C-alpha cells in the first residue's frame with residue numbers, strides 16, 4: 001500500500017505480467033469445480049502481480065460470474081486496498097480479504113477461498129483439523145487452524161486470516177462458521193493447498209467415524225514438513 005493517489009489503470013510496465021496472471025487465474029478457477037470444491041459461483045482464486053514501484057496489484061474473478069463464463073479477459077485487477085484498477089465488472093465480494101492478506105503477508109503470491117464441504121464442516125464446528133496424516137505434516141506442517149468468526153463488509157475476514165496464519169506453518173485457515181482460505185507462493189500453490197485441505201478434512205473426518213485418529217509426534221511432523229517443503233519434487 002502507498003499514500004500516493006490510487007492507480008486508475010494498469011501501468012504499462014506491468015501489462016505483460018498482468019495479462020499472464022489473468023490467464024493463469026482464469027485457468028486455475030477451472031480446478032475448483034474439477035476437484036468439487038465449489039458450487040454455483042462461490043469460491044475464488046487470486047494472484048499478486050508485483051510492482052517494483054511498491055504498488056502491487058492483484059488479479060481476481062469478478063463477482064457472480066459462472067464458472068463456465070470465466071475467461072482471462074473477464075478477470076479484474078485491483079490494488080491492495082481492494083479498489084478496482086481494471087475490469088468491466090465489480091470484483092469478487094471476497095476481494096477485500098484477499099487484498100488484506102497480500103498487503104500484510106509479503107511472502108504470499110496467491111490466495112484461494114472456497115466453501116468446500118468437509119473443510120467447511122470443521123469450520124462450522126470451530127474445530128481445528130489435527131495433524132494425524134503425513135500428507136498434513138508435509139503440506140501444512142501441523143494442524144489446520146481455525147480463524148475467528150468474521151462478517152464480510154470490512155477488513156475483519158482479512159485480519160482474522162492474517163492473525164491466524166502468522167502463528168502457524170499452515171497454508172490453510174478455517175474461518176469459523178464460514179470456510180477455508182488458503183495461501184501459496186503463487187495462485188497455483190494456493191489452489192493446491194485448497195485441494196489438499198479438503199482432502200485431509202475428509203480423510204480425518206472419515207477416520208473419526210471409526211475411532212480417534214492417532215496424532216503424529218512433533219519431531220516427525222517437523223521432519224516431514226522440512227523434507228516436503230525443501231527437498232521433495234523436481235528442482
Ligand SMILES: [Zn+2]
Nearest residue numbers: 113114178179
Ligand atoms: Zn465465503
